[in-house]
Amino acid sequence: MNSSVEPTAAKKVNLTVAGQAIQAREGETIIHALWQAGLGHTIQTGCVGGVCGACTVTLRFKDGRRGGTDLACLRPVEEGMEVFPFPVDALASPPPVSDPDEDKLRAAFPTVDRCTKCDSCTVACPMGIPVMDSVLRMQKGQIEAVAEDFTTCIDCGLCRxxxxxxxxxxxxxxxxxRSLGLSLDHPALDQTKERAMSDQVEQEWEHLLNCDDEERLQRAKALRKG
Structure with missing residues (x-):
């Protein structure tokens, strides 16, 4: 008797992306649903792992739940879901400074005191960061606490x-x-910079770029042992 079990077909759900109706397998992410539908170009994509913040979208739900923002690479599809691309333009940041404090923060970002405590930024954040509370900490000069708040920030820009x-x-x-990082002592980094300027490194680059494959392999083995 054949004991093999036929795999159960994945349940399909219906959704729309930028007004275009597609079907997707229940449980897969919006990004994977778009790839399967041949619409991968619809939403910009980067890491597909919730790290780069590229695939920002807005959502609406069939059952009347409040919509919002999310990352298409993390959000599973749902029946009746409406998805809209919501790309966030990159914004250049002022350079970091050593020993950041309340005054230096305000000098770099005069907008810090504009916050009206609506909490939209916190709701929009896909990483669960207490964004509004952290802005209030910025206003009070609680720099270390702010740095801790933004540990998981992926720079998606949805709060902005x-x-x-x-x-x-x-x-x-x-x-x-970044400013706190700049303020730390980095002896290992200083040593790396010194080594990078040494003749030995120049010689290694010369071998790497110009020697044949076998010699390159042997040198790599020797360096690994060393």
């Missing part, structure tokens, strides 16, 4: 995109983190 007061929350949060 929904802020009608142009406060630039994630830009400020990441600036704080």
């Amino acid at each position: 995109a929904v802020c009608e007061d142009k406060v630039l929350p994630h830009t400020m949060g990441l600036w704080v983190r």
Whole structure:
């Protein structure tokens, strides 16, 4: 007797993306549904793992739940879901500074005091960061706490995109983190810079670029052992 079991066909759900109706397998993400439908170009894509923040979208639901923003690479499809591409333009940040404090933050970002406490930024964040509370901490000069708040920030820009007061929350949060990083001593980095300027490194580059494959392999093995 054949004991093999036929796989159960995946349940299909219906949704629309930018007004175009498609079918998708229940449980797959919006991005995978778009690829299967040949519509991968509809939403910009990067890592497909919730890290780069490229695939920002807005959503509406058939059952009347409040829609919102999300990442298409993380959000599973649902029956009746409406998806709209919501790309967020990149924004250059002021360079980080050593020993950041309240005054330096305000000098770099005069918009920090515009916050009207609507909390839209927190609702929009796909990473669960307490964005509005962190902006209030910025106003009080609680720099270390701000850096901790934005540990999981992926720079998607959704908090900035929904802020009608142009406060630039994630830009400020990441600036704080970079500034604190710049303020630390980096002896290992200094040593790396010194080595990069040495003749030995130049010689290694010469071998890497100009020697034959077998010699390159042997040198790589020797370096690994060393």
